[in-house]
Every structure is written in structure tokens, then in C-alpha cells.
Amino acid sequence: MPSQPGRLLYAQSGGVTAVINATAAGVIEAARAKGVQVYAARNGILGALREDLIDTSRESKAAIAALRHTPGGAFGSCRYKLKSLEANRAEYERLIEVLRAHDIRWFLYNGGNDSADTALKISQLGKAMGYDIRCIGVPKTVDNDLAVTDCCPGFGSVAKYTAVSVLEASLDVASMADTSTKVFILEVMGRHAGWIAAAAGLAGDGPDAPPHVILFPENAFDEGAFLAKVKATVERVGWCTVVASEGVRDAAGHFLAEGGTRDAFGHAQLGGAAAVLAQLVKDRLDYKVHWALPDYLQRSARHLASATDVLQAYAVGRAAVEFALAGMNAVMPVIVRTSESPYRWKIEPAELRKIANREKKLPKGFIRRDGFGITAAARRYLSPLVRGEAPPPYGKDGLPAYASLRNMAVARRLPAFP
Template sequence: MAAKKQNAFYAQSGGVTSVINASACGVIETARQHKKVIGKVYAGRNGIIGALTEDLIDTSKESKKDIAALKHTPSGAFGSCRYKLKSIEENRAEYERLIEVFKAHDIGYFFYNGGGDSMDTAHKVSQLSETMGYPMTCIGIPKTVDNDLPITDNCPGFGSVAKYVAVSIREAGFDVASMAKTSTKVFVMEVMGRHAGWIAAAGGLAAEKEGDSPHIILFPEIAFNKEKFLKKVNRCVKKFGYCAIVVSEGAKYKDGTFLADAGTVDAFGHKQLGGVAPVVAQMVKAELGFKYHWAVSDYLQRAARHIASATDVEQAYAMGQAAVEFAVAGKNSVMPTIVRKNTKSYKWSIGEAPLSAVANVEKMMPRKYISADGMHITDACRDYMLPLIKGESYPPYKNGLPQYVTLKNEPVKKKLRKKFEI
């Protein structure tokens, strides 16, 4: 238990999801229930950048109703960012600035909602705060559509993307099948997943019997073999009249070259990928001559709150709630996790993992989840994924459109004279 009442800082990091705001809702609502220990909850405007620039948002200015509405609102309500803090050795000034801002605003709790890089940041802040004589409670909150965080059974954000992808390729498959005799014979849908093929694998849930879409899935974990791929496309068109393909953006050749390497890098130093769907589609056209269409799910897949998984929404909220409960209980430098119980029907509980074991570690698709030919999923994968996409959690609708909340996001008055340049 904290020695004295202190404020909390919450920030959203990396690519947003359709349920990250549900985690924010869990944090804020739970913190409000612990008024004797936690004062105000300040949010970082645009993630950790908000802390570095002392651009804080006072969530206490938001009504109970609006905070509750976060549970059904997609994207990052306070703004997110792709900003990776360097190591303490490389740029100690950044970490010292964070502590300086936290100290100025009497912030003793740090809740960071993101993926592996974010867990690394939270861990480092915890370590440095101790050495600087201003110890803080740092709790990570898992979030990533890529489902690639270790230790936790799955990641909030993934179940809803998986549902969207499975539904989309099923519906597109019906469309292509109906036109294949005289029109499009090959459809390629590109999904996210730079190194891990979890999202691509989710498309396989739509194929319940032979001939169902998708017929082919291309994973980052399996080296792309052009000859083998084209032969299977040709067989599918001859047998079923068409071929539907789900391809992960991170599909690559045996030598590690991405099919869609754009030759640039993003803010995290990751290779910028230029769109693999048109590359694959053009390959089919050039070699087999089939008419094609392609689509890139892009932001649509992670923003689709209208088709979110009820399981995903529930787990996202629970992770935010657990983070606060962990902090109040005196735990530090940990991340709440989802633990799948060994029961016939799907049940889960909340566990925990040290941030040091989660930081910068990617969990890839197990080979047992990928079919022997490397181009579809197994029953084991289906058993793992199906519970994660179950249940509907529709937002309220008005005039035919979902109703989402836009917060006031009122700023906290700055206390430091020194500005920090990003």
C-alpha cells in the first residue's frame, strides 16, 4: 500500500485497437474507486510524448458517463504514438525528464498500455525511478492486435481483429465465388502482422469445410515459395472455381526479404512495408493469367469496434482494472496477463508477468498451428482462436451509425519552466 495518496499517469502506446479504450475505462473507473490511495488520473496526450512534453490530460474533468462510453469507443481516446525511448545509457535525459514531470505533478503510479516496446519502457522507468530517489509503481497493460506478447495467453485487441478478418474473408469469398465464372477468380486480402502470423491465421477460421474461403494463408513464419504457391492457386481455381488468399504484411522469402519491402523504416526502426497484396496479385496475373482483386485491411481491421468480440472487450477492460488493483496491492514492474484454464468450455483468469520477461519479446505462431503445407491453419489453432472471437458487443447506434465518445481532454496546468524537444 502506498505511503501517501498520489496521482496516476496513464498512456496509450503504439498502434491503437478497437478495445484499447476499454482498458483505459478499466483503469480510470477502478482508480476512482480507490480515492484514498490514488488522486487524479492524468493521461498523456499522444502517449509517452505527453509525459516528456508535460502535456497531461486531467481525466477527472470527464463525466462518469463519458468514461463508461470509452468501453465501446475504438482507437486511442487520449492519442497514442510510435515513439521508442532509447536505452538509459543512450539517452538518460529522456528518463530523467519523465521522473521530473512525474515528480512535479505528484505522480506515483505509471500505467503504460501497449506492446513489447511499451513494457520495456515501463520496466526502465521503474528501475530509474528507484535510483533517482523517486520510486514509482509501474504497471504494464497488454495491448496489441498482433497477439505477440509472451506469457499472456492472448492480447487484448487481437480477438476483435481476428473476428473482423474472419468475417471479411468469408463475406468476400461469397462475393468472388458468385462472380468467378465470368469475372474475378483470385482475391487477395492483406492483413497486419510483421513477424507473427496470428492475424492471418484468424482468416482460417472462416473455412469450416473444403472449398470455403480462404483457400490459402501466407504467414511470416513460413518462407514464401513462389512455385508451390502458384501451383496451389491454380489447383484451387480448377477445383473450386476461384481462390481466396489471406496474406500477412510480413510474408517473406527464405532469405528474410519481405515480399513488400518498401526500403524505408518507421519510428521504431522496423522496415516499412509497402503493401504485399498487390505484389501477390500481380504475381498470380503474370504467371497464371487469372483476373484478380485485392484489398488491404489496414486501419479498418483494428478500428472495427462495430464487430468487436465480446470476449476481447471483457478482457481489455479486465486488464486495465487489474493493473490498478495490482498497483494498490503494492505490486510493481509487472503486467497483468490472461490465463486460459484447462477446462472443456473456455474460461480464463488473471495472472501476472514481470515486465523484464515481457519487454521486447515476440511470440510467434507455433508450427503446430500451421498446416503441413504451410498455407493454412490446423485444428489446434482453430481450438485456440475460436473462443477469442466469440460473442458480440455492439456499440449503441443512432440514425444507423455507431455512437462513440470524444472526450474533452482538458489539459493540466504545466509546472515546469523547462521545455523538452522531441
């Protein structure tokens, strides 16, 4: 039985990462050490609205510890954006009703910009409705685009996966270029911010090292300059590796990969920039081209996670609990870089109002003057984030031994929510 009155509710939001469950482990283990019972919302904020809650106290110590090396979202996540308080006050009032019904005094929302905004609004509504609830936003995003924090848990592992994939695929292309593929194009995530594309630059250093061309969403796509760069590289090196962000746009601001559909946040559904570029290279330069769209593989590759990223993901989870129990409200535990060499960092609280709905793009100083690569400053920033290995344990079948939770439901106390 909990030794402290009140419960803590934890929820995961948006696209998951290879290390988001490490954050969950940090939350649950820190709360257990303080005698606080933790509920998890099944499938993110929707679970809270539906009063579909999971009692994590029914999970063993070993199962929770195993979350540190398990990808995916252990309790489910969702892409669901709450409207403004004015547009849909009923949803926010329902959330307060659910929190009140289960004596939840601390709400930790693990997500990105939209999630930080939601946590901020719930903290404000709690005050307005006379319910004492402490809301903490917990950072998570592969895009590394959250304001204030030096980096985002989840990004370091995607960065490592991307750099390693570019390095390995380039060795393959180089070995076959004489009689086969001349150009390989890898499309990476990144709608508006080119952090993941930039991370690909860690695969090599120098004009002849891959990736030879990086296309950032911060720069308008110049077809002529792109084709000239690819052609010159093939003629000089014999082959060319291209990394393109899914958010690459033309001069008019149109996504190269936009298909017309949109997700729950209103974002255009992307994926296909590499195919467009491959066809362009084939038609205009007559080179044999291969392209790849790793998609979910980027954010689920726990087997190749960065040890730095795992440590930071766990640390923000523990810090979120400490901040909540200390009485803080409407804050987020952020990562502060205290030393470049040797790399050192710490966790500090930052106000959600300074983070919510803001987007941190790749600094201009991180993009090479020709627009197709990263600078030394970018390399200094990125390199520590991909350092270290934290492989999962493997079973006799040769596959990772990931966590398997019971996820037992808490009895409902309220009518169903429409």
C-alpha cells in the same frame, strides 16, 4: 477531490486497437472507485516528456463508460521508442521530473513489447533516483505477439473482423467467379507473427472452404508452391481466396511488401504484399485478380468487436490499477487460459522482464503441414477469442454513438523539454 495521496498516470502506446479504450475505461473507473485521480499523457509517452497531461477527473462518468465501445486512442498514442538509459538518460530523468512535479506515484503504460521495456526501465530508474514510482505494463497489441499472456487484448477483435471479412468477401467472389474474378487476395497485419493470418482460417473448414491459401510470415514464401496451390484450387473449386500476412518474406528474408521507409521503432514500413502477389498470379496464371488492403480498418472496427476481447481489455485495465495500488512494480496483468472447453480465463501478474522485447510467434503446430492453412489445434485456440458480439450503441443518424472527451490539460509546472 482524491481521497488517496498521489496520482496515477496512464498512457497509450503504438498502434491502437478497437478495444484499447475499454482498457482505459477499466483503469479510470477502477482508480475512481479507490479515490485515486488519473492523469493521461496526451499522445503517449511524448505527452509525459512534454508534460502535456490530461485530467480525466474532468470527464463525466458517462463519457468514461462510453470508452468501452469507442475505437481509436482516446488520449492519443505515438510510435516513439525511448533509447537505452545509457544512450539517453536525459529522457528518463525528464520523465521522473514530470512524475515528481505532479505527485504521480503509479504509471500504467498500455502497449506492446517496446512499451513493456519502457515501463521496466522507468521502474528501475525511479529506484535509482530515489523516487517511489510503481510501473505497470498493460497489454495491448493486435498482433497477439506478447510473451507470457495467453492472448493480447485487441487481437480477438481483429481476428473476428478478419474472419468475417474473408467469409463475406468469399461469398461475393464465389457468386461472380464464372465470368469475373477468379482469385481474391486479402492482406492482413502481422510483421513477424502470423496470428491474424491464422485467424482468417476461422472463416471456413475443409479443403474447398475459404480461405484456400494462407501465407504466414513464419514460412518463407515459395513462389512455385503458391502458384500451384492457387491453380489447383481454381481448377477444383472455380475460384480461390488468399490471405497473406504483410510480413511474408522470400527465401532470402526480404519482405515482399517492403517499401524502404521505416517507422519510429526502426521497423520497415510494410503494406503491398497483396499487390505483389496479385501481379504474380495475373502474369503467371492469367487469372483475373482483385486484392484488398484493409490496413487501419482491421484495428478500428469496433462495430465488429469480439465480446471476449472487450471483456479482457477492460479486465486488464482494472487489474493494472489493483496491482499498482497493492504495491506491485514492474509487472503486467496477463491473461491465463484456465479451461479450453468451456473457455475460461483469469488475470494474473507477470514480471515485465519476462515480457519486454520478446516476441511470441505462431507455434509450428498451428500451421498445416502444407503451409497454407491452420490446424485443429489453432482452431481450438482461436475460436473462443472471437466469440460474442458487443456492438456499440447507434444514434438516430444510423451511426455509432462514440465517446467524445474534453481532454482538458493539466497546468504545466516545468520548463519545456527540448
